[in-house]
Amino acid sequence: MFQDSTAAMDPRMRVGEILREPLGIQGVGSRAEQEAQIGTLLDAVGLPRGAVHRYPHEFSGGQRQRLGLARALTLSPDLVVADEPVSALDVSVQAQILNLMRELQRERGLTYLFISHDLAVVRYLADTVGVMYLGKLVETGPAEEVYARPLHPYTQGLLDTVNVPDPSATAGSGSPLAGETPSAAKPPSGCRFRTRCPLAQDVCAEVEPPVAAPRGAGHQEACHFPLPVPEEVAAQPV
Numbered sequence: 001m002f003q004d005s006t007a008a009m010d011p012r013m014r015v016g017e018i019l020r021e022p023l024g025i026q027g028v029g030s031r032a033e034q035e036a037q038i039g040t041l042l043d044a045v046g047l048p049r050g051a052v053h054r055y056p057h058e059f060s061g062g063q064r065q066r067l068g069l070a071r072a073l074t075l076s077p078d079l080v081v082a083d084e085p086v087s088a089l090d091v092s093v094q095a096q097i098l099n100l101m102r103e104l105q106r107e108r109g110l111t112y113l114f115i116s117h118d119l120a121v122v123r124y125l126a127d128t129v130g131v132m133y134l135g136k137l138v139e140t141g142p143a144e145e146v147y148a149r150p151l152h153p154y155t156q157g158l159l160d161t162v163n164v165p166d167p168s169a170t171a172g173s174g175s176p177l178a179g180e181t182p183s184a185a186k187p188p189s190g191c192r193f194r195t196r197c198p199l200a201q202d203v204c205a206e207v208e209p210p211v212a213a214p215r216g217a218g219h220q221e222a223c224h225f226p227l228p229v230p231e232e233v234a235a236q237p238v
């Protein structure tokens, strides 16, 4: 699934052709079987079967993203890569697409590799989270763990930028992210985050931090000075 659902589809092809193309290339079923499968797919993503006669531009952004999901599922994959699939949609439409993805995940046993800058969306959908900075994973772990007890300063900085829909809530306790993101083509020596990290020490410029051994249910970070985890918290079962 792509971020830009308009650019992701050939504007000269009708929806029926778009969805049938992978089946034709892979030689799956007869023409009648392919059409039946496309009808089932459209049912699954909540679009009318008559959609096969229409062009992508005749649909709204949310409907086109449903088509994108249907196309991704055409060959019954185990894994779907979704790259910012809802960032171009209104919040209410985002919720519809995310709920649909969760529903289909349950029904079809799918795994999503969901790429997003929206931490609230990731929290809603993900079981396991990987936080990347300049092309490197700096923290991975179960979503609940990463959000409740981040170990890497970058993760903490990201979480501190999330708006909380509660006027009485206080801001996050960590340091908000400061400074510019360096060029990924010429990243800083040692730890790539060191030019923006409030905890940086000399060693951070010299030695790239290794990925630490997993804690608890597989929570790992790559940092010389990971955020402290209170003993009573660390002792809690995940």
Ligand code: SF4
Binding pocket: 152, 153, 154, 191, 192, 193, 194, 195, 197, 198, 199, 200, 201, 204, 209, 222, 223, 224, 225, 226
């Ligand atoms: S390794 Fe050093 S610079 Fe990098 S995140 Fe950890 S403390 Fe900050």
